[in-house]
Amino acid sequence: MDWSYILGHMNYWLFTVMMMTGLYIVIARGNLVKKIVGLNIFQTAVFMFYISIGKVSGGTVPIFPTDMEIDPEVTYSNPLPHVLILTAIVVGIATTSLALALVVRIHEEYDTIEEDDILEIETRIAREENRAHGGAMGGRA
Amino acid sequence: MSVSDGGQVLTLAGHLPILPVVVPFMAAPLVVVLGARRLAWPIAFAASLSALAVSVALLLQVLEGGGVSYHIGGWAPPLGIEYRIDAASALMLVLISGLSTTVLPFARRSLAHELEARRHMLFYAAWLLCVSGLMGMVASGDAFNIFVFLEISSLSTYALVASGAGRDRRALTAAYDYLIMGTIGATFFVIGIGFLYAATGTLNMAELAVIIGENGTDRTIQTAFAFIVVGMGLKVAVYPLHLWLPGAYTHAPSVVSAFLAGTATKAAVYVLLRFMFTVFRPEYLFEVRALEVIMLPLALVAMFAASVIAIFQRNLKRMLAYSSIAQIGYILLGIGFLSQTGLAAAVIHLFNHGITKAALFMGVGALLLRADTPFHDRIVGLGRRMPLTGFAMVIAGLSLIGVPGTAGFVSKWLLVQAALEKGWWPFALAVVGSSLLAVIYVWRMIEVLYLQEPEEGGRAEAPLSMLVPLWTVTAATVYFGLATGLTLGAAQSAAEGLMSGFIPVAGEGGGG
Known part of the structure; x- marks a missing residue:
């Protein structure tokens, strides 16, 4: 592995770094909006x-x-990946907007968008359910 | 729709392969544009029913005369997008549209109880989009097109799951989790497709198969394989990637759980099968031993761990969700055997478990109408008050265990046969052992429903509009358990087609 190999595959290195950054944000951040930001970075890396x-x-x-007189001397870039990514960008926007809409609804219901607080609330709900319905049989609700 | 070429005639019959995808797809905006609450359900049902009719016609056509290839807009592959229907995909089309058509009549009363009336119209629109996306995933023969349909179905699924928020706000977080994991899965899938395109220069699956078959695999294609398997594995809910499933199935409205449990994960399994066997070829799978080393252990863990977790649930819906993860384990086990019998077992279990689980979730929906919560202590004795609902759930439960005479038995029998064929008798024992765990949780359901005194109060049988769909699907589990000709034939020719690694197309002959 020499320098020309590393520089020659620059786009792959950048793609990998960006993708992992996005994925890390999705996993590590507790804020639901920041998770979506991470998801967007992750998707954008794939587009690139x-x-x-x-x-x-x-x-x-x-x-x-x-x-339409095409000069055979001229080389053209491959347009197909661009077209594909146009579709993927649209899909990405739809995903982002749906995710943000969900976050708005979550904020309305839970009054927070921090994962830890939501988990705490849900644990409490589950505990109450256990108390209310637990008599029937062993195990958690 | 434009003219199609490739020797296809310009009649409606020539356009059959695209109709089951397009009809629900066009009906979805129609529901919203018309904006009439009363029209939403009839339009959804009509679209779903016509998709079913076309799918059945396709299945019969394929079983008679081999696969069908359809070029969208008349653009010939590999440049244009191609739809390919063979036995496996036709069977999946029938399963998806059939379940949608049966569950929709059930949805009327169930939704009236579980969802505010003003949201019904949008619910049906999302439902139709979901059906259309799932049908497209199955019908398409173009790798990138599959990703687009996957996202259409996924996005509408997230909305459908979140619509359970009116009853329990945890539906929102379940939908959010599903969205994050589903999008990561879909993006992994699209990375895999990107690598495949970079290595081969085509997106048409049949051509991909030819190129990979001729040139062999290199590092890029191996990476693509890994990304596609993991990405689809997330949508399939392969054991360690299943975390979105229990929440989504538990908190979604019952009709959504019934439909998704029967179709969404199944369509994803189908895509996984298509890529593993049609694109990458079985020879490659033998070479990398990925299935033996990774898939089989995960399938076994799913079969046991998820069943054990299911036993300890006190929420009937959550119990069924965990049982779904265990059943997906059986399907993966069949795939992991890498033999024709194993594949046939996987394909037939896709179908059989789909209808079985749909029946059970519909039963839960009927119970919810009377009891309001799916917790065991609230539904005690309801089997006595609602004898028809209870009995249907018992039969579907028996099919889940795999009792002879039900659909579940056929697939498990085939699975055991596949294990013995390979001489791997411990796996056969594992199938039986895991079924015994299913006996425990199904028995718990029966015990709760029948063996305790019901609460006082006027709880009556579910309405007819729920009983008819419930019993249609339940009768189907018995019918396909006794008359195995159709499903077994389709599954075996599907397995044959997958193992030979090439989809036979009409005109080129082939076993279809």
Whole structure:
């Protein structure tokens, strides 16, 4: 493994670092909104990975001239990953908005968006349920 | 829909493969745009019913004459998106649309009890989107298209689960957890597809299979395999990745639990099967031994750990959710055997467990209508007050255990057979042992429902609109336990198709 190998795969390194950053935020942060931010970083890393593999060295923008006379000398970048990612971005936006809507509703019901506080409230609910319904049989509700 | 080529005729029959996906997809916005609360249910039911009719027609067509290939918009693959229907996917289409059509009549009364009336319209729209997404996942033969449909079904599923918030606010956090984990899973899946595309330059699954078969695998393709298996594993709820499932099934409205337990994880298993066997080929799976080393132990852990956890639940719905995780273990065990019999067992258990669990969750929905909570101490003796509901749940419970004469027996018999065929008798014993654990938790349900005095008060049988769907599905578990021809035939030809690693297409012949 030498320098040209490391620099030659720059997009992969960046993608990996960014992806892991996002995933780490999702796991480590207790704030529900910050988790969504992490999820977005995670998804964006994947978008960048796709777009970077669409690059053809020396390739130009993949738009044909209007007279459709295509010069075989010109190399074009691969447009397909871009199109795919356009779809994936839309999916990502839908996910983010749904997640934020859920966070709003959670805030209304729990009055907090911190995971620890929510867990505490839910443990309390579960304990009350255990007390109320526990008589029937052993085990936790 | 534009003209399709590839020798397909310009009639409705030529467009059959896309209809079960498109009809619910178009009906969903129609429900919202019309905005009439009364029209929502009829539209949803009509769309679901027509999807079922088309799926059955497709299944018959496929069983007779081999697979069908459909080019969307007339663009030939590999450039265009291709839909491929073979025995396995046709069976899944019938399962998904069939369950949706049966559960929807049940939903009317159940939802009236569990969800505020003003949300019903949006609920049905989300339901239709979910059906459409699941059908698309199964029908599509394009890797990226599968991701898009996966997200359509997942996003609507999160909304459906969260709609349980009116009764219990924990539905919201369950939906949030599901969303986070589901999105991580779907993104892993899409990373895997990206690696596959980088290595092969195509997204068409049939062509991917050809290229991987010819050129063999390299590090990129192995990484893709790992990402796809883990990503789909999250949606399937493979044992250590199952954490979203109990919460989601427990707090979602009963109809949603009934539908999801029967279809959502099953469609994900189907996609996993497709990638493992059609794209990566069984030879590759033998080579990496990923299934033996990883899948089989996890399946065993799921079968036992989840069953044991299920025994100790006092919430009937949560108990059924844990039992689902255990049943997914059986399906993975069948896949992990890597033999034709094992695969057939997995495919048939997909179907059989789907209808069994749907019946049980519908039973819970009927109990909820009278008892208001699914806790064991609140439903004591309800089997006596609601004899028809109770009896249906007992039969479905027996199918969950795998008693002869029910659908569950067929799949477990096949699973044991597959284990013995390989000479792995400890696995056969494990299947039996885990079924004994199922006996315990099903018995607990029966004990609660029948062996105690019901509470005083006028609790009556569930209404007819709930009993008919409940008994339709329950009768199906018995029917498919006795008349095994259709499901067994479809499962075996599906397994054959998967093991041979290539989807036969009409015109090219093949066993279909």
